[in-house]
Amino acid sequence: MCRGGVAHAAGGGEDAFDAEHRGRRLRGVRRDLGAGRHAWYVRDVTEEHTRDEALRAERSRTAFLAQAGSRLGLSMDRGQTVRTTARLPVPYLADLALVVHLPPPPAENRPHWVRYAEGDAPGGGLTVRVAGGGHPSPLVVRADGTVAPLPVGGMPVGALAAARFAEAEARLAPGELLLAYTNGVTEACGGPRGGEVFGEQRLRAALASAAGLPPAALVDRLLHRVEKWMDGQSQDDIAMLAVAAAPDA
Numbered sequence: 258m259c260r261g262g263v264a265h266a267a268g269g270g271e272d273a274f275d276a277e278h279r280g281r282r283l284r285g286v287r288r289d290l291g292a293g294r295h296a297w298y299v300r301d302v303t304e305e306h307t308r309d310e311a312l313r314a315e316r317s318r319t320a321f322l323a324q325a326g327s328r329l330g331l332s333m334d335r336g337q338t339v340r341t342t343a344r345l346p347v348p349y350l351a352d353l354a355l356v357v358h359l360p361p362p363p364a365e366n367r368p369h370w371v372r373y374a375e376g377d378a379p380g381g382g383l384t385v386r387v388a389g390g391g392h393p394s395p396l397v398v399r400a401d402g403t404v405a406p407l408p409v410g411g412m413p414v415g416a417l418a419a420a421r422f423a424e425a426e427a428r429l430a431p432g433e434l435l436l437a438y439t440n441g442v443t444e445a446c447g448g449p450r451g452g453e454v455f456g457e458q459r460l461r462a463a464l465a466s467a468a469g470l471p472p473a474a475l476v477d478r479l480l481h482r483v484e485k486w487m488d489g490q491s492q493d494d495i496a497m498l499a500v501a502a503a504p505d506a
Contacts, residue, residue: 271287272286272287273285273286273287281301281303282301282302282303282306283299283300283301283302284299284300284302285297285298285299285300286298382428382429382430382431382502383428383429383500383501383502383503384426384427384428384429385426385427385428385429385435385500386424386425386426387407387409387424387425387426387427387435387437388409388411388422388423388424389409389410389411389422389423389424389425390411390412390413390414390420390422391411391412391413391414391416392437392438392439392440393438393439393440393443393457394406394407394408394409395407395409395427395435395436395437395438396435396436396438396460396461396464397427397429397433397434397435397436398433398434398435398436398464398465398467398468398475399430399433399468400430400431400432400433400468400469401468402465402466402468403465404461404464404465407425407427407435408425409423409424409425410423411423429500429501429502430502431502431503431504432469432501432502432504433501433502434468434472434475434499434500434501434502435499435500435501436464436475436479436497436498436499437497437498437499437500438460438495438496438497438498439494439495439496439497441492441494441495441496442455442460442479442483442495442497443455443456443457443460445483445486445487445492445495446487446490446492447486447487447488447490448486451488451490455482455483455486459482459486460479463478463479463482464479467479471501472499472500472501473499475499476497476499479497480495480497483495
């Protein structure tokens, strides 16, 4: 296939050519007539080329949306979501993605909140009462990094019409935290071999290393650990609720 006109193709001994003439795309094919003679058949393929480009663009767009839906649907960690969102369009829109992180606004411009809960006690700390409905026992994270379960029990929600739900109570000192979670966290599959569950021991170790963090930061760190462990595999429902006693002023 020659990228030039009839003269260029004929001089080079080519059998076909593609060329542009006054904004139109032309395609020529040579046919032998015998006795050393041949004829060139030239046709305007501008509309075909436009349709082909539109079809390729639509296929690329469909592939991008499918990949974006799959990758972002599995992403739970905020940082991972930003990285995935930035990287996905590169093969379709550009050769490079550049993410600029703006510094957070000064602390004095942020709103300040005063909060009070029923379980607050003089001198700081918080008393938390938890009812169990079939989920794993919540974990209490002490200020020194000690992690211990809060046994609750109770029947699964919706299993029986006359189900009974147990209740347990935990006292949280300033800076301590209680984490409630679904079994999708500990049963998340992944790891080096791809089929090992995250497990409660890894969850406890992650909590111990994050002792003292604010609830939102701690949950973000756990989600990042679990997502890294799964490495893109699908997962069961994953939900976490962290409740913390406010640190001493």
